[in-house]
Amino acid sequence: MNEIPYEIVRSNRKTLALTIDSEARLIVRAPMQLGEDVIRDFIKKKSRWIADKQRHVRDYATKQSEFLLEDGENVLYLGKSYAVLRKDVQEVSTEGNFIIVPEKKTLEGxxxxxxxxxxxxxxxxxxxxxxxxxxxxxxxxxxxxxxxxxxxxxxxxxxxxxxxxxxxxxxxxxxxxxxxxxxxxxxxxxxxxxxxxxxxxxxxxxxxxxxxxxxxxxxx
Ligand SMILES: [Zn+2]
The missing domain is CATH 3.30.2010.10 (Metalloproteases ("zincins"), catalytic domain)
Known part of the structure; x- marks a missing residue:
């Protein structure tokens, strides 16, 4: 099996942790002294989880890059992800998990x-x-x-x-x-x-x- 590329961030932490960033890169957080062989073993054990997460991020990124301001698309506002809902209204507003956008509004607007x-x-x-x-x-x-x-x-x-x-x-x-x-x-x-x-x-x-x-x- 091919080795999964990763970036390593060492700190005073006690345990190993894996995250996938927004560009689907694997980031390994590791204690200062932990050997690379231990890290590679850990990655191997988690390879299924890593592949799933990376696929998810890539799919999401493709979808997001074609943002058209259509119903159900997600947009971040003040740190919260809202689903777009087009309505016959005059002003943009938020309501629960929705961001209500006037039907007439263009993406530019x-x-x-x-x-x-x-x-x-x-x-x-x-x-x-x-x-x-x-x-x-x-x-x-x-x-x-x-x-x-x-x-x-x-x-x-x-x-x-x-x-x-x-x-x-x-x-x-x-x-x-x-x-x-x-x-x-x-x-x-x-x-x-x-x-x-x-x-x-x-x-x-x-x-x-x-x-x-x-x-x-x-x-x-
Ligand atoms: Zn600065």
Whole structure:
């Protein structure tokens, strides 16, 4: 049998864990000292589970890449997956697990709606954290970026991808805190990360969420 390729992330954890990321890659989380032979044995034992998961992610990715804003399609909004429901209404709204979209709305019009929500929510969070952290920025703009979630330019101009509106609030907050921390530290030095962690001790969970869900956020 062919060996399954994997990426390994070592940490102070005590046990082995496998995850499949949004690009169907196998990520192995392992204790610092654990030998690669033990890891390969473990992967072999779990090969059926891995194949199932990877197939599922690939199928889902194909389906998602052809997002047409039709009934039953899924879209992420504030970290929750909603099923699209087209109705004869005027405004977009959410209801339980559904996102109600006017029949007349085009995909472009729906993206505009998402952008406006993103803009409102992100600006509110920037205000909140700038106050909390005593950070002085000069402006906030939304970008169309699909990978670059935020940036802090010369003169402390902040940019955020409106697609962040698909993330849970805690993830939006992390990106906001990250960019506001660049007002004091222009690099990714230890001091910078200490600053981020002071405001948001579990920021690594947000980074992980972004890594795992990046693909899903590119559908629109
Ligand atoms: Zn940065």
């Amino acid at each position: 729906f993206a505009d709606w998402m952008k406006i929500q993103g803009d409102n929510i992100i600006r509110e969070r920037v205000d909140y954290y700038a106050n909390l952290m005593g950070a002085k920025y000069s402006s906030v703009k939304m970008s169309n970026a699909k990978r670059r979630w935020g940036s802090c330019g010369a003169g402390n101009t902040l940019n955020f991808a409106w697609r962040l509106v698909m993330c849970p609030q805690s993830v939006i907050d992390y990106v906001v805190v990250h960019e506001l921390s660049h007002i004091t530290y222009k690099d990714h030095s230890a001091k910078f990360w200490t600053r981020v962690a002071t405001v948001m001790p579990n920021y690594r969970e947000a980074q992980e969420w972004l890594r795992l869900n990046r693909k899903l956020m590119e559908v629109i």
